[in-house]
Amino acid sequence: MPELPEVETSCSGIRPFCVDYTITNIIVRQPKLRWPVDPLVSSKLSGMVINKVERRGKYILLGISDFLLMIHLGMSGSLRVLDKTTEPGKHDHIDICLSNSKIIRYNDPRRFGCVILNQQGFQHPLLAKLGVEPLTEDFNWDYLYSLCRTRKIAIKALIMNSHIVVGVGNIYAQEALFRAGIKPQKMANKLSKINAKRLVEEIKLVLVEAIAAGGSSLKDFTSAEGKPGYFQQTLKVYGRGKALCMCCNTQLKQMLIGQRATVYCPKCQK
DNA sequence: AGTCGCGCCTGGCGGC
DNA sequence: TGCCGCCAGGCGCGAC
Numbered sequence: 001m002p003e004l005p006e007v008e009t010s011c012s013g014i015r016p017f018c019v020d021y022t023i024t025n026i027i028v029r030q031p032k033l034r035w036p037v038d039p040l041v042s043s044k045l046s047g048m049v050i051n052k053v054e055r056r057g058k059y060i061l062l063g064i065s066d067f068l069l070m071i072h073l074g075m076s077g078s079l080r081v082l083d084k085t086t087e088p089g090k091h092d093h094i095d096i097c098l099s100n101s102k103i104i105r106y107n108d109p110r111r112f113g114c115v116i117l118n119q120q121g122f123q124h125p126l127l128a129k130l131g132v133e134p135l136t137e138d139f140n141w142d143y144l145y146s147l148c149r150t151r152k153i154a155i156k157a158l159i160m161n162s163h164i165v166v167g168v169g170n171i172y173a174q175e176a177l178f179r180a181g182i183k184p185q186k187m188a189n190k191l192s193k194i195n196a197k198r199l200v201e202e203i204k205l206v207l208v209e210a211i212a213a214g215g216s217s218l219k220d221f222t223s224a225e226g227k228p229g230y231f232q233q234t235l236k237v238y239g240r241g242k243a244l245c246m247c248c249n250t251q252l253k254q255m256l257i258g259q260r261a262t263v264y265c266p267k268c269q270k
Numbered sequence: 271a272g273t274c275g276c277g278c279c280t281g282g283c284g285g286c
Numbered sequence: 287t288g289c290c291g292c293c294a295g296g297c298g299c300g301a302c
Contacts, residue, residue, distance in 0.1 A: 002296095034278075034297085058296080075295045076280075091280085110279045112296060126298085153273065162297070170295065259275070260295075274302080283293085 002073040004134070004167030005210035007058045010079050014060075014104055015053040017081045022049050022099040023064065030093040034074060034114040037094065041117050045069070050098075057130045057166030066120050070127070074112025080105050131164040134203055139165055145196035148188040155191055156184035157258045159203065168203060170260050171238045172210065176202040178237045183269045184262045185255065209234070237263040 002010070026042035038044070045064055052063035060079070062069040071079070084103050088095070094106040094115055106115060118124045132138040144165075151158055159165060160173045168176070177184050179202040182195055191199075213234070236246055241254050245265040254263050 072296085074279095074297090108279095109281065110295085112279065129298095151272075157273090160296090258273095261293090272302105274300105276299085276301100278297100279295105281294100283291105285290090285292105286288105 002058065002075065002077060003169040003172055003210070004055075004058060004207055005213075007055055007060060007073060007167075008211050010073070011053050011055045011060055014079055014081055017100065017102050018050045018053050018062065018098065018104065020049060020051075021102075022047065024097045024099055026097065027095040028093070029088065030091075030111070033093065033108065033111050034072065035116055037115050038117045041069075041115070044117065056127055057133075057162060059127065063120065068118045068120050068124075070114070070116040070118055070124065071106065072114045072116075074108055074110060074114070076110040077106065077108035077113035080107070129163050130166050131162060132166070134165050134167050134207055139200060139204070141193065141197040141200045144200055145191070145193055148191045148196060151188040153188055154184060154257045155182060155186045155188045155199070156262060158188045159199070160258070160260075165203075167207065170262075171235070172203070172206050174238045174263060175236060176206050178264060178269060179206065181269055183266075184257055184264050237265065239263070 023045050025046050028037050028041065031037040031039065045067060048065045048067070050062055050064050054061045054063070058072060060071040060073075062071065073079070082103050082105050084097060084101050086103070086105075088105070089107070091109040092105050092107050093111070096104040098104070116124070116126070132143065147164055148155070148158065156173050156177060159168050159176070160170065174184065176199060180195065180198040182191070182199060237252060240252055240263055243252055244250065245252055245268060248265065248267050250265055250267040252263050253266050254261060256262065
């Protein structure tokens with residue numbers, strides 16, 4: 001499941017094969033993604049050079065002349081750099097074919113992701129509504145704390161709200177809350193300043209660590225086979241249901257917050 | 271304006 | 287072995 005670290009890794013993985021190369025054509029095998037793919041995407045972009053590859057939240061942004069191609073990996077999507085002779089597999093929905101004989105191949109079994117063609121300079125609503133980047137100074141305890149004041153929702157739901165802060169998905173929300181010693185169901189408006197501070201720090205730390213780990217495990221970005229999750233061994237609570245806490249041996253608890261499975265330690269998290 | 275719940279979609283799993 | 291039902295999960299959207 002791609003979270004911010006995987007998206008960041010995908011950007012750096014494809015960038016050397018994309019930037020300054022010309023798009024020869026784009027093959028769309030399955031246009032029915034989260035949002036329908038523009039049927040004219042190939043005719044509009046063919047012959048144009050990719051200027052830049054950037055990330056905003058969980059969106060991968062390809063700058064292509066006057067266009068911006070917005071790619072979201074949903075929860076099962078991936079991008080790979082392959083030789084143009086590589087046969088497409090079952091869920092290989094889109095190929096961006098390049099002048100260096102490589103293809104950027106978009107694969108997404110569950111099709112929760114999207115590939116949106118947007119004019120440069122036009123503030124797309126999906127990007128306009130995004131909150132701050134978690135790894136910038138804009139995301140600080142003051143920002144989080146003041147937003148928490150008026151919100152009557154679980155703190156976990158708040159930090160997963162991409163209109164507040166981007167890139168914190170279900171995995172890292174749980175991990176950061178565990179590290180910060182905060183119960184996920186804690187009401188946001190009851191969060192103390194000191195806990196807001198801790199939480200911001202732990203969110204940043206867990207993301208930075210995951211990016212570092214993701215960078216190493218996805219080295220063979222250009223190979224045909226996907227890699228298993230790098231983070232499995234470092235996770236303290238995510239997916240550990242009723243197992244014992246790695247720190248205090250107490251049985252972890254599981255609950256639903258906003259329809260999402262949430263695991264926490266009733267002793268370590270207050 | 272803030273909060274809640276739904277639905278999109280498929281692979282993988284447990285149960286029978 | 288095979289089939290069925292259920293679950294995960296990002297996130298926009300409509301309903302309150």
